[in-house]
Amino acid sequence: MYYLTNELWFPDPSEADEDGLLAVGGDxxxxxxxxxxxxxxxxxxSEGQPLLWWSPNPxxxxKPNRFKVSKSFRKTLRLEKFRITFNTAFCEVIEQCAAIKRKGQDGTWITSEMEQSYLKLHxxxxAKSVEVWIEDTLVGGLYGIDLPKQKVFCGESMFSKKSDASKVAFYYLAEYLKRQDYKLIDCQMYTDHLASLGAEELPRTEFLKLLRY
Known part of the structure; x- marks a missing residue:
């Protein structure tokens, strides 16, 4: 594991430990x-921890064209009860992602310092967001980092206050990126939920090849 100073660099991702932890520190x-x-x-x-940098394997x-749409979710989309926007409420989305309570998770990893840093990127x-509304109420959304030259979108977090709201945001993101010929959405780490939507694990070496441009 490497300890970063103010110098702007990162070690090679292959140097990460078996959990994916690569470096500590920096800004x-x-x-x-x-x-x-x-x-x-x-x-x-998390709040109170040093700044940790990760590159997990796998x-x-x-891939945007492999988003799985189940029969029940297709019905949700046909109902058109949600209104979708892009990049109109980034601050609200990241605030909700930080505030939402998640099963098995005590507190949030989206610190106030991180919120401010991603707002600068926005x-x-x-940094881009997708918002899901019912009338004028924000009920779901996601945000991440857009790398247009690499044709990669790095997903960071999503939230849902209504059933399927975050899934709807993810679907419309995938549809948009598919039209833009993006190679992939980086989902970082495995979850059953992501797998059910068509996400897959790649060896880190293969992921890094796709990341190049």
Whole structure:
């Protein structure tokens, strides 16, 4: 494991330990965050912990044209009860992602420092959001980092206050990225939920090859 200073660099992702932890320290500057995502690395830590950088092996990814739409979810889409927007309420989405209570998770890894750092990236055009509304109430959404040159979207977090709301956001993100010929959505780590939507695990070496441009 490497300890970072103010110098803007990261070790090779292959140096990560078996859990995927690569480095400790550094900062959340826009320059470092963009370097991290472009290198297949992401920050993940809790309040009170040092800044931790990860590059797990294998890596969970979703190819936009492989999003699985079940019969029940297809029915949800046909009902058209949700209204979808892109990049109209980024601050609200990241705040809800930080505030939402998750099963088996005490607190949040989206610290106030992280919120401010991603807001800067949003204002610079790199961090994007998808919002799901019922009338004028925000009921779900997601955010992540867009790497258009690499044709990769790095998903960070999503939330849902109504059944299927976050899944709807994910579906519309995949549909948009499919039309833009994106190679993949980086989902970072395995969950049963992501697998049910068509996400798959790739060896880190294969993921890094796809990340190159």
């Amino acid at each position: 959340l500057s826009s320059e470092r965050l963009l370097l991290a995502y472009r290198s297949g690395i992401f920050p993940w830590y 890596r969970m990814i979703l 204002n610079a055009g790199y």
